[in-house]
Amino acid sequence: MIGPLLWCLVAPLLLAAVCLLLRSAVWPRWLALAGSLLTLAIGGYALLDFAQHPGADFRLQQSLAWSPDFGANLAVGVDGMGAAMLFLSGLVTAMATIVAWRHERSPGTYHALVLLLLAAMNGVFVALDLLVFYVSWEAVLLPMLPLVGVFGGPQRRYAALKFFAYTLAGSVTMLAMLLALWSVTPAAGRSVLVPASTIAAYSIDGGATLHGLPVLRTADSPIATVHVPRGFDLRHLALQANAWADARFLGWSLAAFGFLAVLLACLVKVPAVPLHTWLPHAHVQAPTAVSVLLAGVLLKLGVYGLYRVAWPLFPSQAIEWAPTLGVIALVGILWGAYAALGQRDLKRLVAYSSVSHMGFCLLGLASMTAVGAIGGLVQAVTHGLSSSLLFVLVGVVYDRAHHRDVAGFGGLMRPMPRFAWLLLVAALAGAGLPGLAGFVGELLALLGAFTAKGSFPWLAAIATLSVVLSAAYMLWTVKRVAFGPLRHAEHATFPDCDRRELAAMLPLVVLLVVLGCWPAPLVNALRPACEALLMHVQGALR
Amino acid sequence: MSTGALSVVVWLLPLVTAVVVGCLRSAKLAHYAAAAAMAVAAVLAASMAVTVVGGGVAVQGPHALWLDLGSFTLGVGTLIDPMSAVMATIVCVLAAVVLVFNAWYMHDDPLAARFPWQFCGFVAAMLGVVLSDNLFLTFCCWELVGLGSYLLIGFWFDKPAASDDPDYQSNKGRGARGVLEHQLSPAHAQLKAFVMNRVGDAGFLLGIGALLVASLLAGRSGDVLAFSQLATLASAEPVGTATFLGLSASSLLGLGALGIFAGAIGKSAQFPLHTWLPDAMQGPTTASSIIHAATMVAAGVFLVARCYPLFSPDALLVVGWTGGITCLLAASIACVQWDLKAVLAYSTVSQLGLMFVGLAAGAAHGGRDAGLAHLFTHAFAKCLLFLCAGAVIHAVHGCQDLHRLGGLRKRMPITAWASLLAVLALGGFPLLSGFFSKDAVLAASLSAALADGGAAYGPFVLASVGSLLTAAYMLRWWLSIFAGRERDAELVHHAHDPSPAAAIAMCVLLPFTLALPWTIGDWLHVQHGETHGPAMVLALSLLAIGGVFAGWVFWWAPSKGHDVAGALATNLRRLHVACSELWGIDRLWDRVFTRGLGQTLAKATARLDLGSAERLAALQDVANAPDEVSLDGLVDDAARGAWRLGRAGSWFHGGGLTVYVTAAFVLATVAALVGALQ
Known part of the structure; x- marks a missing residue:
């Protein structure tokens, strides 16, 4: 019997196989759409469930034994964070499929790759087992390599190789971490002490069990004992945080080594300055739909990895590194914004705006406040919506003009009013205008950092500068593309956005407005998970 | 209906109207439907005002939770007190009037159907700022006000830059200088307005952060950004000695107040962020009339008045000096502008400075009421002036050069006499509205200066000189357009008053320029302290000197064939050039920020990156x-x-x-x- 979350993994894989077997040009599109809509439905259902019944527990859990001796299971389940990301993954993939509709070379192969990518991304978001997480994490690279390197622009090989090598180098370290964790654990497992607050946050049966493990607790004691078996269950690994801090690996503290390994893998994906230069190349060379997937979902893997692995498993290292990470986030916010301001290629411009926006995810998480952590995840979701919209719009204009030089446009409001208005909405969402979703994440991340300890208020104060910079690079772009007199006479005949393009954009616009005006469901779904995470991390201090 | 529910209706009616009229195809229908809705909103707002002003009470309207973040919450809700009820009424009245006028003004514009919905959205955002009961909602609506102005300033989106525009080049005046012509287009002006506002908004956001930290430091929870909470926070004795980054709760409050004022500097076009407002003249004149009167620049003054309890005497001194410097600086520029709309734009900047001078006097000297009173009287006068300016520009086919106009009083009598009334009201002529509000501002400022001495004299002196210039440049404006002989017969040949509907819209505003009890004072209980007498004498002398001077230079002397203005410009060449060059501030901004910190740094970053x-x-x-x-x-x-x-x-x-x-x-x-x- 396969549960809903497992279907999110299995269905895209099966559909991908069908795509490859079918010799049809039409069916693969519908199959890709079906796969992504299935993910969207399941993610949406889970997200609504968490919005209505908030909780830090994992739902829709399922575990299939994989290798019992090794302690590895095909275990899936989502909390609020995972549900939000799964929803995003389904939505963005669906939009990307519509964008590519009838515009892809060899549809069978293309959509099979997209479905593979979807399965891998979903795997990361629903994994409850570190091994599943790692395999999915690496599996994301496999379809991305041909999607950029075969289906991309003239310099696609350079861009694909750079992307592949960069992200692989980042994640190899994660494999070493994974093996190290296993190797230092006794075969019989170990008993760990767990504070009652953790049990209260995560236990779904009043404290009898925690993450499927029986809790041994004398009455009224603030500390309980849980025996954790050897294995890769992420929640069990998090319970052993103190053990990792005490263990040694190759002369290092295992926690220090493991945290840095995960941090490197995630910062490359986010991407954080100075590890970001693969992103502009990949975006510029990738076809529109792949750019949408890259910006909309793939960058979020890095953020999610920090929330799901780095913070829970190595809390004291997280506290130690948070100020540094805050500085990295700030540098990314400002560097990305300035670099975006200096670009002429529209795609590269949007890519750098992503670098800037993703900095807020890091800032929020690093601030070590619940508000900031919620803000970081909200920012991840809303940036997925707004950057996807921007990339679709760049694709629209590229299809007509066959170039992306911002200086080569002007006055498109006259021939393409729908395009121009949508571009304005997307730009304003990127600039963090209240009423559109981009504002919520930025605001919460900043408020979190303001109220945080140490240097964070100063970092937040400087990061506020991005309010000016984002308005400048976004609206300057709108001005150069859509306003002013028509620059080239041949642009006057450009057709406005057609139904396919509108179908790919309007859902994003609607969500940007709805989440901008009423973010409570999303925030309520994320809040318990973020608060429990923060409690877990701060518990490591004692 | 309860007052609270009424406030929600007043707020949402423009929003719903925006959606409805956005779907209408007929521009005329859309204008009149929107105007009718605004009129209804105005009546509702007025009934709300009658309730709260009579009792002098503040009513907490409905309040809903927006986000629960554990340690604090963010909410949306309304607060109706005399200040917000009166302001909401003014906003709705002016909105209805401007819409009726615009139906005529844009009758042959193919884009006209876009105006009503953008306009109504703009009004709804402003009503949000006015009626909001907490700083968070104010900030959201504040940004949306910025969006509204962005859309309206860029209304004629495909107009070329002035340097490439043959119409502009043929119509521009002899004294045209200081303006960066290659950047003077609606598309650039809207960008400039939004980004410069964002500079202030960054400060606003920092202020919110400081206030949030101060509240949490004082051990508060719940909706800590509600105005009622902030007021009690400011008045409460500091609890404990908890500090944050070495800052005590009271210094954080001070930082918060300055941050909020930074936002006000951006939105209310104060020095040094004032340069966006004159450029915003690229928008339709009717849009300017609402931006300058009620919906955009008023927001900053209103916000400072709303957050008044947070402002310590030191913070108010900063407010006063900023306002005073802006008042004089903008007035000096207004004196030498050749463009009839630019004179009005700098006049607005100057008057806003005066309002801040009033606010800065402090509650004890009646400063808050004085500043607000001037905000209200200025709103009607300036809206009327811009409508008249629109009528003139329409009549002379887009010419805005004061040197080429003249003698229009015979061809456009309604416009001429209506605008004269507005000019006199703005100058502070006895029995007109501005007389009382300006007197109140100067009286409050003088009272504060006498009490505090030292630096507190600065705002008073700057505002007095600014007032002197106000009388001069406003009279110059009117005399150049309407008085004397027709200097360019061909240009004014077809000039005529606007259509009856538009003329009625203008005339509706006339009673509001009179010093009737219901325009000022009585509702706001402006305090008339001991300095009232001296201030009134001072205001009248300033008006007399400025008015007589302008009459001599721009009416009597030209009628005798003397070019006194030219002689003055030659003799005071350096001063004249400095004023005409806008004191170099536009260029400085362009060089240091737009090019230096903006484009050059951005190019360098991009180069260093890839x-x-x-x-x-x-x-x-x-x-x-x-x-x-x-x-x-x-x-x-x-x-x-x-x-x-x-x-x-x-x-x-x-x-x-x-x-x-x-x-x-x-x-x-x-x-x-x-x-x-x-």
Whole structure:
């Protein structure tokens, strides 16, 4: 019997196989759409469930034994964070499929790759087992390599190789971490002490069990004992945080080594300055739909990895590194914004705006406040919506003009009013205008950092500068593309956005407005998970 | 209906109207439907005002939770007190009037159907700022006000820059200088307005952060950004000695107040962020009439009045000096502008400065009421002036050069006399509205100066000189357009008053320029302290001097054939050039911020990040890419290094016995060293 979350993994894989077997040009599109809509439905259902019944527990859990001796299971389940990301993954993939509709070379192969990518991304978001997480994490690279390197622009090989090598180098370290964790654990497992607050946050049966493990607790004691078996269950690994801090690996503290390994893998994906230069190349060379997937979902893997692995498993290292990470986030916010301001290629411009926006995810998480952590995840979701919209719009204009030089446009409001208005909405969402979703994440991340300890208020104060910079690079772009007199006479005949393009954009616009005006469901779904995470991390201090 | 529910209706009616009229195809229908809705909103707002002003009470309207974040919450809700009820009424009245006028003003504009919905959205955002009961909602609506102005300023989106515009080049005046023509277009003006506002908004956001921290430090929770909470926070004795980054709760409150004022500097176009407002004249004149009167620039003054309890005497001194400097600076520029709309724009900047001078006097000296009173009286007068300016520009086919107009009073009598009334009201002529509000501002400011002495005299002196110039440049404006002879007969040949509907819309505003009890004072209980008498004498003398001077230079002397204005400009050349060049502030901003900190730094960052365009073009062939330092190039260098290492490794694989022995020896040494060190 396969549960809903497992279907999110299995269905895209099966559909991908069908795509490859079918010799049809039409069916693969519908199959890709079906796969992504299935993910969207399941993610949406889970997200609504968490919005209505908030909780830090994992739902829709399922575990299939994989290798019992090794302690590895095909275990899936989502909390609020995972549900939000799964929803995003389904939505963005669906939009990307519509964008590519009838515009892809060899549809069978293309959509099979997209479905593979979807399965891998979903795997990361629903994994409850570190091994599943790692395999999915690496599996994301496999379809991305041909999607950029075969289906991309003239310099696609350079861009694909750079992307592949960069992200692989980042994640190899994660494999070493994974093996190290296993190797230092006794075969019989170990008993760990767990504070009652953790049990209260995560236990779904009043404290009898925690993450499927029986809790041994004398009455009224603030500390309980849980025996954790050897294995890769992420929640069990998090319970052993103190053990990792005490263990040694190759002369290092295992926690220090493991945290840095995960941090490197995630910062490359986010991407954080100075590890970001693969992103502009990949975006510029990738076809529109792949750019949408890259910006909309793939960058979020890095953020999610920090929330799901780095913070829970190595809390004291997280506290130690948070100020540094805050500085990295700030540098990314400002560097990305300035670099975006200096670009002429529209795609590269949007890519750098992503670098800037993703900095807020890091800032929020690093601030070590619940508000900031919620803000970081909200920012991840809303940036997925707004950057996807921007990339679709760049694709629209590229299809007509066959170039992306911002200086080569002007006055498109006259021939393409729908395009121009949508571009304005997307730009304003990127600039963090209240009423559109981009504002919520930025605001919460900043408020979190303001109220945080140490240097964070100063970092937040400087990061506020991005309010000016984002308005400048976004609206300057709108001005150069859509306003002013028509620059080239041949642009006057450009057709406005057609139904396919509108179908790919309007859902994003609607969500940007709805989440901008009423973010409570999303925030309520994320809040318990973020608060429990923060409690877990701060518990490591004692 | 309860007052609270009424406030929600007043707020949402423009929003719903915006959606409805956005769907209408007929521009005329959309204008009149929107105007009717605004009129209804105005009546509702007025009934609300009658309730709260009579009792002098504040009513908390409905309040809903927006986000619950654990340690604090963010909410949306309304607060109706005399200040917000009166302001909401003014906003709705002016909105209805401007919409009726605009139906005529844009009757042959193909884009006209876009105006009503953008306008109604703008009004709804402003009503949000006015009626909001907490700082968070105020900030959201504040930003949306910025969006509204962005859309309306860029209304004629495909108009070319002034430097490429033959109409502009043929119509521009002799004295045209100081303006950066290649940047003077609706598309650039809207960008400039939004980004410069964002500079202030960044400060606003910092202020919110400081207030949030101060509240949490004082051990508060719940909706800590509600105005009622902030007021009690400011009045409460500091609890404990908790500090944050070495800042006590009270200094954080001070920081919060200054942050909020930074937002007000941006939105209310105060020095040094004032340069966006004159450029915003690129929008339709009717849009200017609402932006300058009620919806955009008023927001800053209103916000400071709303957050008044947070402002300590020191913070108010900053407010006062900023307002005073702006008042005088803008007035000096207004005196020498050739463009009839630019004079009005700098006049607005100057009057806003005066309002801040009033506010800065402090509650004890009646400063808050004085500043608000001037905000209200100025709103009607300035809205009327812009409508008249729109009528004139329409009548003379877009010419805005004061040197070429003249003598229009005969062809446009309604416009001429209506605008004269507005000019006199703005100048502070007795029995007109501005007389009382300006007197109140000067009286409050003088009272504060006498009480505090020292630096507190600055705002008063600056505002007094500014008032003197106000009388002069406003009279110059009116005399140049309507008085004297027709200087360009061809230009004014077809000039006529606007259509009856538009003329009625103008005339509706006339009673509001009179000093009737219901325009000022009575509702707001402006305090008339001991300085009232001296201030009134001062205001009247300033008006008399400025008015007589302007009458002599621009009416009597030209009628006798003397060019006194020209002689003055020659003799005071340096001053004249400085004023005409806008004191160089526009250029400075352009050079330091737009180009320097903006474009140059951005280009440098982009270059340092990915390298030059040549490098990017050559990336096909990694080996032959130009050798230059960039972040991305370093990554490639590292990759190339690893590749060479790999090549070396392949030699290692094929190597002989010596290689292996050497390698084993090195490895063993390293291992021993590592082991020994541990």
